[in-house]
Amino acid sequence: MATGRDDDGARSGPDREAVLAMASTEEHLHTTNFAELSEQEAAEVRRLAARILLATPSRLSRRTRKSPHSGARLDIRATVRAARRSGYDSPRMLYARRREQRRKLVLLCDVSASMESYSRVFLALLQGAVTNAGAEAFVFSTRLTRLTRQLAHRDPDLALAQAAATATEWASGTRIAESFRHFLDEYGRRGLARGAVVVVFSDGWAQEDPGQVGAQMARLRRLAHRVVWVNPRKAAPGYRPLAGGIAAALPYCDAFVSGHSYAALAQLAAAIRGAGQPAAGGHETRLGMIGRQAEDKGAAHAD
Template sequence: MDRAAFAAALTEKLRRRGVRVDLSAAATLTRALAAGNAEVPGTPAHPSVPASPTTPGTPRTSGHLYWITRICLVRRSEDLPAFDAVFAEVFGEAVPADGPRNPPSSVRTRSRPDGVSEGTGGGTTGEPGAGDAGHGRPVRGRGRAPLPWATPAPHGPPSPARVALSATEQETLAQEPFETLSDAQTAQLGTWLAGAVPHLPRRRARRRRPGRGGARVDLRATLARARRTGWEPWELARQKRVRRPRRVVVLCDVSESVRTQSAAHMHLMRALVRSPARAEAFAFATRPTRLTPVLAHGDADAALERASEAVTDRFGGTRIAGSVRELLASRHGAALRGAVVLVLSDGWDAGPPEDTAAAMARLRRRAHRVVWANPRAAARGFEPRTGGMAAALPHCDVFLPAHTFAALREVVAAVADLRRPPGAPRP
């Protein structure tokens, strides 16, 4: 059953009958249907609706469905008769595959020449509500499409529904390492991380605009004001610099050594790409791959799937120095100039440490700031002893762990420069 299509179709049908349904009622009903997997004890059944067999993922009885839809969609007592009529009409004309097997007693049925029963409780047979009430499956009525919420079953086993996490559960799971999280929890925490991205750093542009407290006097505006005071510049107009979002560039390691952390790091990259800063995202193992267009997709699952297909060297070896040099020499190398560069990697490099140090030194000279997030930095007794990490660390402004979603939130704060008190010198 497509819950969203069912909620949208039912609310539209109620509005056509004069019931005042809120704008957010369809979304509320969708969430209620997703959460109504278990029967609520003590829920009364509607007198005209019989019970139905239990089906996973749907209300256990038609009476349960009646009260869920009524609570979510009806706000006025005078709309109850119209709601009852629409509910009886819908489930009398065509019953969803997971719904009651017999029509309500208040709805009469008659047989058509083709052997299909149709309801006579106030509905028309030509609209996309006609169906087989006796067999519980939608049919086509006069060439129209079937009910929008009665979708065919997908091929293969159904995917488990995602249960929405509460704020407390999100904060608790955000402290857990990536290895202990399921795919569904990782996806939901990725959405939580995208909502926690603050305003990213800003830079002073060359343009100026009128503003109080500016250090420069706006001569044209000052002379315009002096016309009202006999050409005496009594009030000075000032200008200040325009501040624009500073560019953010993310380099994410997707080699074999960070296989368990790559999915969460991809969610961080997508959150930064879709932020107001519109970050540039690159994944690298042996060579850099630009992922900005695919990660900007509105659907998180589709974006991550396309990103996985785009990276051809995923879960292979690691060449940090070669990837950084190739990025600096490419047409995207100009994006690094004056940007905040975030590197997500454990620092394991197959090349010589001298090459890594030279590449990172060149990257640091071009960038405004370099933040390195290591998923292994939170381990007890960790020291950057690997050749690549030890060579790159002197050229990094901030070094942080990146083993949990809470740690990734700290990484975002470091990228936004929120960890530095106002007025303090930069590291």
């Protein structure tokens, strides 16, 4: 069939139909809930998710760099060294500015049975974050497993295969408090979470006392710069965060997003940057806000 143009000069015929079909397919992949994707569609979304760049906000480093501007801080040591090399008083004052560097990114992904429809896509996102942004990646169900080394391979298929072989407790129960306690005791207090942006992927369905979840989240909040919680159940109509784990965790979160579709991952990226993110406070009770203020009182956030 020949192609042509309609009265407005627009292309018509099979070529136009093919373009519209491609646009429709792309829109479908971007907006469909991960749980509703076919196996082929899920594989394509995983490929797209692995390419998303998750950028954290910057902070001032302890290291400095030379600056020609007098508005910078006077670098006394560099000025004295220059004077010693010349054998005389330094002919000019030397200045320095503190360098900027990206904050660390730590990702904790729930791979329990209730998250199975979403964790495969989230794991691809973790793999991309490890290789492209130097993130630290962990998965948890009944126990915590560090997967940073396994996900560091540039080949996503190999990285995901090694991750699956390492984390053996896929699609089991969920112990959020115990997993967070393990993370904080083994990694967080040694500096991994200090001043970092920590992202938790979980629906909050835990087999524990919610008070334990809240206690561990309070510890995490005192160390981290920002805590972002990603719950794909949030996208359901009429959703309210009443499950014990998520209700206990939200008072200590800076942002609460769904991340249930490829398009929704843009909200996650914005929340990690700290730009225009949906605040967790929208689901936070007055009691929770008071509790968080009490936990944070006297505990300064580290850089």
